[in-house]
Amino acid sequence: MEMDYHITIKADKLELTHEVETFYESEIKSHGNSARANVPKKHIGQKALVIVLKENETE
Secondary structure, three states: OOOOOEEEEEOOEEEEEOOOOOOOOOOOEEEOOEEEOOOOHHHOOOOOOOOOOOOOOOO
């Protein structure tokens, strides 16, 4: 399955052109020698894009 999408980033704003089923916000956590972001099991086997947001310096 080939993912046909287009991503544009201008002035720290993101535009994604692709058919999207849903999206989730998740915190990336440590997992052994790697990291993980949890998503529901119903998405096992599906393709996903992971977009890491810049941290807000005022938080």
